[in-house]
Amino acid sequence: MEVFVESVGLLGPGLANWPASRPILQDLTPYEPGEVLLRAPESLPPAERRRTGAPVKLAIGAGLDALARSERSAESLATVFASSGADGEMIHQICEVLATPQREVSPTRFHNSVHNAPAGYWSIALRSRAPSTSLCCFDWSFAAGLLEACAWSLTEDEPVLSISYDLPYSEPLHALRPIVGTFGAALLLAPHRTSASFARLDVRVEGEAGRATRMKDAALEALRSRNPTGRALPLLRALAGPSAEHLVLDYLDSALPVSVSPC
Amino acid sequence: MKPLTLSAFTLTTSLGLGETAHVDALRSGRSGLAPCAFESAHLDTWVGQVPDAYLQPVGGEPAADCRNNRLAQLALGQDDFSEAVAHARRRYGAQRIGLFLGTSTSGLLTTELAYRQRDPASGALPAFDYAATQNHFSLGRFVRARLGLAGPAMVVSTACSSSAKTFGNAARMISVGLCDAAIVGGVDSLCLTTLYGFGSLELLSSAPCRPFDVERQGISIGEGAGFALLERSEERGRKPDVQLLGVGESSDAHHMSTPHPEGAGARAAMERALASAGLAPHDIDYINLHGTATRTNDAAEDKAVHELFGARPACSSTKGATGHLLGAAGIAEALICVLSLRERLIPGSVNTQRVDPALHVRYVLNTRHDAPRRAMSNSFGFGGSNCSLVFGIA
Numbered sequence: 001m002e003v004f005v006e007s008v009g010l011l012g013p014g015l016a017n018w019p020a021s022r023p024i025l026q027d028l029t030p031y032e033p034g035e036v037l038l039r040a041p042e043s044l045p046p047a048e049r050r051r052t053g054a055p056v057k058l059a060i061g062a063g064l065d066a067l068a069r070s071e072r073s074a075e076s077l078a079t080v081f082a083s084s085g086a087d088g089e090m091i092h093q094i095c096e097v098l099a100t101p102q103r104e105v106s107p108t109r110f111h112n113s114v115h116n117a118p119a120g121y122w123s124i125a126l127r128s129r130a131p132s133t134s135l136c137c138f139d140w141s142f143a144a145g146l147l148e149a150c151a152w153s154l155t156e157d158e159p160v161l162s163i164s165y166d167l168p169y170s171e172p173l174h175a176l177r178p179i180v181g182t183f184g185a186a187l188l189l190a191p192h193r194t195s196a197s198f199a200r201l202d203v204r205v206e207g208e209a210g211r212a213t214r215m216k217d218a219a220l221e222a223l224r225s226r227n228p229t230g231r232a233l234p235l236l237r238a239l240a241g242p243s244a245e246h247l248v249l250d251y252l253d254s255a256l257p258v259s260v261s262p263c
Numbered sequence: 264m265k266p267l268t269l270s271a272f273t274l275t276t277s278l279g280l281g282e283t284a285h286v287d288a289l290r291s292g293r294s295g296l297a298p299c300a301f302e303s304a305h306l307d308t309w310v311g312q313v314p315d316a317y318l319q320p321v322g323g324e325p326a327a328d329c330r331n332n333r334l335a336q337l338a339l340g341q342d343d344f345s346e347a348v349a350h351a352r353r354r355y356g357a358q359r360i361g362l363f364l365g366t367s368t369s370g371l372l373t374t375e376l377a378y379r380q381r382d383p384a385s386g387a388l389p390a391f392d393y394a395a396t397q398n399h400f401s402l403g404r405f406v407r408a409r410l411g412l413a414g415p416a417m418v419v420s421t422a423c424s425s426s427a428k429t430f431g432n433a434a435r436m437i438s439v440g441l442c443d444a445a446i447v448g449g450v451d452s453l454c455l456t457t458l459y460g461f462g463s464l465e466l467l468s469s470a471p472c473r474p475f476d477v478e479r480q481g482i483s484i485g486e487g488a489g490f491a492l493l494e495r496s497e498e499r500g501r502k503p504d505v506q507l508l509g510v511g512e513s514s515d516a517h518h519m520s521t522p523h524p525e526g527a528g529a530r531a532a533m534e535r536a537l538a539s540a541g542l543a544p545h546d547i548d549y550i551n552l553h554g555t556a557t558r559t560n561d562a563a564e565d566k567a568v569h570e571l572f573g574a575r576p577a578c579s580s581t582k583g584a585t586g587h588l589l590g591a592a593g594i595a596e597a598l599i600c601v602l603s604l605r606e607r608l609i610p611g612s613v614n615t616q617r618v619d620p621a622l623h624v625r626y627v628l629n630t631r632h633d634a635p636r637r638a639m640s641n642s643f644g645f646g647g648s649n650c651s652l653v654f655g656i657a
Contacts, residue, residue, distance in 0.1 A: 001441075091374070094460070095377075095456075098456065107460070107463040107464045110456070111519045111645055114644075114646055116421040116644070117646060119514070119648065120514075120519050123516040124517065126516075129513050129514050129516050129531050131513055132514050133419055134419065134648075135418060135419050135420065136399035136418045137400050138404070148417065148432065154438075154439050155438045172387050176391070205441060253413060254358070
């Protein structure tokens with residue numbers, strides 16, 4: 001599948017946004033993981049803003065970073081949200097309450113516990129009635145989201161914003177699912193080359209798993225291997241640089257080879 | 264979109280196991296709802312539960328043994344569905360069959376129960392396999408292994424529209440050539456999070472739910488599993504049976520757990536589904552409504568449907584029979600539409616006694632013989648996630 005990248009958004013430890021992250025991903029500036037600044041979008045009504053948790057802020061933050069350098073209107077832009085675990089903190093809090101005799105589940109926590117909570121808040125914040133999906137494919141969620149976004153863009157013949165995000169569970173779930181790092185990435189993809197396109201992606205599904213491209217920097221490689229959205233880093237590095245690159249993402253028991261060429 | 268043929272399908276809910284049980288239940292107006300006796304839940308509500316005795320431990324992979332996968336296993340054993348998939352696998356190759364399933368809570372019950380057994384000193388949970396149970400993809404992982412598939416796979420989790428949306432995933436993936444055929448559907452099983460969660464929102468009915476009734480007072484939660492095999496219509500040797508003709512998706516952009524009062528997002532999904540099928544509103548004979556039986560959902564959906572279709576198509580919600588299957592509602596009601604077309608019937612609305620006079624669609628109370636040619640299924644979820652599907656019979 002051939003699609004064109006118009007914009008990239010990023011939000012992660014020491015990766016404040018896409019422009020600031022490009023030299024880090026190209027190994028031109030040393031990578032120093034730090035805190036991730038998560039903010040609820042200003043455009044949400046105050047009641048909704050108070051209710052948003054970290055996953056919503058992370059996913060929307062990454063998406064807004066991609067939109068910051070695009071002329072596309074968010075109101076009509078289809079979105080694909082991909083995450084392995086979505087809001088683990090909410091699941092933890094609900095399971096804790098359910099283990100007490102009273103079982104007084106908070107209604108706000110319950111509606112925020114759905115996997116598509118970021119998509120719901122996104123549509124409210126951006127006033128978008130455009131189609132949106134929210135999917136999960138465990139460690140391969142980013143790759144699954146990329147495939148779905150490419151397929152959407154090509155069959156509907158329109159641009160799509162693909163947002164992937166993952167963040168750690170707190171204990172005791174962390175011991176069973178040790179996601180590390182708070183990381184969100186967004187790609188604004190279009191089916192045709194436009195004046196806004198800066199790279200062409202050729203995405204296929206072929207071959208066997210286990211040959212994913214790795215990051216040179218040890219800290220970035222740790223983020224890649226321990227955070228499902230971190231699996232996007234080799235693709236983001238290729239998009240940050242000036243030259244054509246070929247890379248491989250793992251996808252289930254097969255591989256997702258991606259060719260990136262500047263345009 | 265290019266039509267896709269449903270060359271095999273199966274459905275398991277509180278109404279019974281497999282297709283025949285559902286046709287019988289639709290014809291007789293039977294309900295699967297009963298007072299809630301699920302696990303340790305103390306709630307004044309009714310549920311559509313698949314009997315625990317039917318939910319056998321999953322064979323072969325003990326780590327994946329959770330209520331959701333047990334329900335998936337039970338459904339995969341009905342209607343020769345697994346045999347049909349095996350046939351498709353030989354025809355196309357395991358890598359050329361996609362798997363797109365929906366769930367809202369997957370095996371979350373396993374985690375809920377584990378939280379009752381935390382180590383008093385450390386707070387640690389007893390060991391269980393997170394990836395094979397709680398993670399949403401556990402369903403995709405389990406069914407993919409069971410059916411011996413190796414093509415593209417993902418799990419959609421958009422609350423109550425989840426498994427409806429998988430038809431769209433399949434249509435797109437087949438269209439771009441990533442697969443030649445696809446399994447769609449979904450599984451959702453009872454758990455305490457949804458029971459107590461909907462309870463906290465004061466959306467649970469204390470009596471069997473009564474969609475579109477003047478005295479409706481909330482939902483009855485159910486569980487179920489449904490699967491369909493989709494293939495390109497031109498590749499089927501025989502005359503096409505029931506086909507997927509169109510898919511429409513939209514967002515409400517209104518509120519996380521309350522539908523848009525004018526049904527604006529719902530209307531957008533229905534309009535997109537019609538456009539995708541190349542049909543006009545008067546081409547639709549039957550609409551299986553989302554019809555949850557909450558005051559606000561039914562009012563908003565009625566407004567959207569009536570504005571777009573007028574009072575021509577027969578409409579009903581089958582949630583009085585099955586309960587609200589949440590992430591599996593989309594596939595269950597899609598398959599009820601398929602059965603309506605094939606069995607020449609319009610399903611009635613079990614439990615509904617008097618249609619709310621404030622609602623305007625042509626609402627059908629009792630199942631009747633008819634010959635619908637095209638049917639629409641509506642699924643709307645939390646987060647304002649909407650999906651409408653159009654099916655037709657040749």
